[in-house]
Amino acid sequence: MSAANPQLLGASYSVYVRIARLALIEKGVAFDPLEIDIFGDHAGDAAYLKLHPFGRIPTLRHGDFTLYETAAITRYIDEAFSGPALQPSDxxxxxxxxxxxxxxxxxxxxxxxxxxxxxxxxxxxxxxxxxxxxxxxxxxxxxxxxxxxxxxxxxxxxxxxxxxxxxxxxxxxxxxxxxxxxxxxxxxxxxxxxxxxxxxxxxxxxxxxxxxxxxxx
Ligand SMILES: N[C@@H](CCC(=O)N[C@@H](CS)C(=O)NCC(=O)O)C(=O)O
Known part of the structure; x- marks a missing residue:
């Protein structure tokens, strides 16, 4: 994993993880996915709950910054990286x-x-x-x-x-x-x-x- 790339924790079957993936891809941001199966092996995972107290997916990590809640994650992706704007200026x-x-x-x-x-x-x-x-x-x-x-x-x-x-x-x-x-x-x-x-x-x-x-x- 490259230290510069954001890391997206979650599962590819998840609605909310896909929203974040779409934002990263549309923005042209290289990222490292980390599979967290919230309904399987990782259910109730104490290490994951330290990142996301509600145990939902996704969580984004970018350097020393950790963020959960998808609408906040996608706004961060749009504002922290260069690439096509995904929010209107008006x-x-x-x-x-x-x-x-x-x-x-x-x-x-x-x-x-x-x-x-x-x-x-x-x-x-x-x-x-x-x-x-x-x-x-x-x-x-x-x-x-x-x-x-x-x-x-x-x-x-x-x-x-x-x-x-x-x-x-x-x-x-x-x-x-x-x-x-x-x-x-x-x-x-x-x-x-x-x-x-x-x-x-x-x-x-x-x-x-x-x-x-x-x-x-
Ligand atoms: N408000 C959260 C919702 C995330 C969410 O509900 N994710 C689902 C997967 S699509 C989940 O983690 N479900 C696990 C559960 O309900 O325990 C967000 O915006 O990120």
């Missing part, structure tokens, strides 16, 4: 970007990734039908969040207009799991801006090189 556009990221974290991630994707995957693995009422509730919540994001999105090409931003990189991995399920693809098709944006995102090399194993393209 104050209101930057506020809009943070608002959209907040909506994704607070209102979309849980219902779409856990309520829909993980629930359906778990049910399929157990050979049992999914809980229909819980699924309907998750879909209702995910639909509300996706509609709010679609209302806030620009006409394109990217969520904030002409330039790719941290908001685009934050949304892609959540939708990638959501779209594994037919129900998730239906939710996306209901939102015109997001559906077009999703197709455009698939052409980015950073998106192709970070795909989840579970994803269907």
């Amino acid at each position: 104050v209101r556009a930057r506020a809009r970007m943070m608002q959209m990221i907040g909506v994704m974290d607070s209102y979309l991630y849980r219902p779409l990734v856990w309520g829909l994707y993980v629930a359906l995957d778990d049910a399929a693995k157990a050979g049992k039908p999914a809980d229909v009422a819980a699924l309907a509730k998750a879909m209702m919540k995910a639909r509300l969040a996706l509609k709010a994001l679609d209302d806030l999105a620009s006409d394109g090409p990217w969520l904030l207009g002409e330039s790719l931003s941290l908001a685009d990189l934050h949304l892609l991995p959540m939708l990638a799991y959501g779209c594994v399920a037919a129900e998730g693809r239906t939710l996306l098709q209901e939102q015109a801006h997001l559906q077009d944006w999703w197709e455009r995102m698939q052409a980015l090399p950073s998106v192709a090189t970070t795909r989840f194993a579970a994803e269907r393209v």
Whole structure:
């Protein structure tokens, strides 16, 4: 490992680790990934909990600086390294970007990734039908969040207009799991801006090189 490279701790199956990886790749920053399987060998790992008291992934280390919480990590990546700007210079556009990221974290991630994707995957693995009422509730919540994001999105090409931003990189991995399920693809098709944006995102090399194993393209 090069001393100068930031180190990204986490697992490649993780939504939030992928967001940070996308930011590093789009910024053109060489980094050293360190695999931390939070649901496997490293669950409850005391050494990792010293870096991240909540035991989530990712954590970024850069020299003597350690950072957790993905929205802080991606802003740091954008501001600490040279490369294409991933945040708008306009104050209101930057506020809009943070608002959209907040909506994704607070209102979309849980219902779409856990309520829909993980629930359906778990049910399929157990050979049992999914809980229909819980699924309907998750879909209702995910639909509300996706509609709010679609209302806030620009006409394109990217969520904030002409330039790719941290908001685009934050949304892609959540939708990638959501779209594994037919129900998730239906939710996306209901939102015109997001559906077009999703197709455009698939052409980015950073998106192709970070795909989840579970994803269907
Ligand atoms: N607020 C955290 C969320 C990170 C997060 O929830 N990561 C998931 C993986 S995508 C995780 O570590 N899950 C482990 C768990 O829930 O115990 C961030 O922004 O980094």
